[in-house]
Amino acid sequence: MSNMEQLELPYQVKLQVFEGPLDLLLQLIKKNKVDIYDIPISKITEQYLEYLDVIKKCNLEVVGDYLALAAQLSLIKSRMLLPQIPTEEESEDPRAELVQLLLEYERYKNAAEELESRDILGKEVFIRGLSYFDEFGEAAQETEIVKTDLWSLVDAFKEVCNRKQFELAEDIVFTVESFSIEEKTTELIEFFKTNDKYNFRNIFNKMVTKAEIVITFLTILELVKNNIIGIKHENPEDEVELFYIGDENFE
């Protein structure tokens, strides 16, 4: 397990503090105790960009969302610097549109907090029997064996493939690859008989070649199809687990 966590670490850096660019901006406004209708754009933009630097260092994936707002802030800042040309119409504050966005977001942020403060089922209040959301619980296991769809298994398989470092030169060994589904089946059945529950990823830990991984994956699909092993995947965040059911029906 520790081995696996290490591998996942670089992808797990997540800024929990902000839910997005609007959230960051809103919090900067609160922190500076300024009026949302009269945002000191120059000061706030500067602080926003400082945070953006931190975000850039931590998490590349979300940075795009933040960049768009940074551009918008800079645009507003430059518009504010331009002298206002008196026109017949009341010239609009360049910040107006942004303020509307912020207020709208804030309303739903508060509504979300209101939701969170309610007596949530499975957290504050409970109903009879097992937890409401534990539909993959032990009791259900007897009747329903596959509690996941094929895609979560394929996703997990994709991760295994990505995890393996095939490109290292010393890993490439020229051998005759002689893995067959039949051999793997016997091997895996023996394996699952002695382990009542096993993490899907860890099965592939000691395998080096792509052929072996693919054959193993096909074997698992075959075993699941024949009700010899079951798949368990409780939450989208959780690991896919495999467990032994029985091989009486297997020829």
Added chain:
Amino acid sequence: MKKLIEAIIFTSNKPVTIKELKYYFKDFETKELRSVLKELINDWENVEHGFNLVEVSNGYQLRTKSEYSDEIINFNKEIKKFRISKASLEVLAITAYKQPLTRLEIEQIRGVDCSGVINQLLDKRLLEIRGRKEVPGKPFLYGTTDDFLETFNLKSIKDLPTLQEIEDMEPELKLDF
């Protein structure tokens, strides 16, 4: 009949609706059923018990009192505490008030990509697809489910406080950063 209704609610793992009761107790008016249920709610409230009869998700359900949540979780190791992220809560809040709406409309309010969060909420059956919007690309329209009402202890979607009410009643939330 009152005791029978109580027994029916006791055995059900989903909130029992007036409609379901009406279907069985054909001779009774909806009004009568409602008053019986009201009596039951009062009965449970007036005696010292660990649970209440609660009106939730257009039905009636027996639920434990919130003050015992920690002990219940400690006692029954099989209970997995319900967890939800801030992002999910925001998406649910937006959907609850503006449904049905598209992913893009949710993202415009939050300012971030929400596809992952929406998929998780669909998996948890807190959101559902309501159809497609008649605009180019025909994107899916999302709405909240009965499970959402059950989870957040709401009688119906109308039971949600209005956004104006939230703004008025909880000024401390806004200062709490």
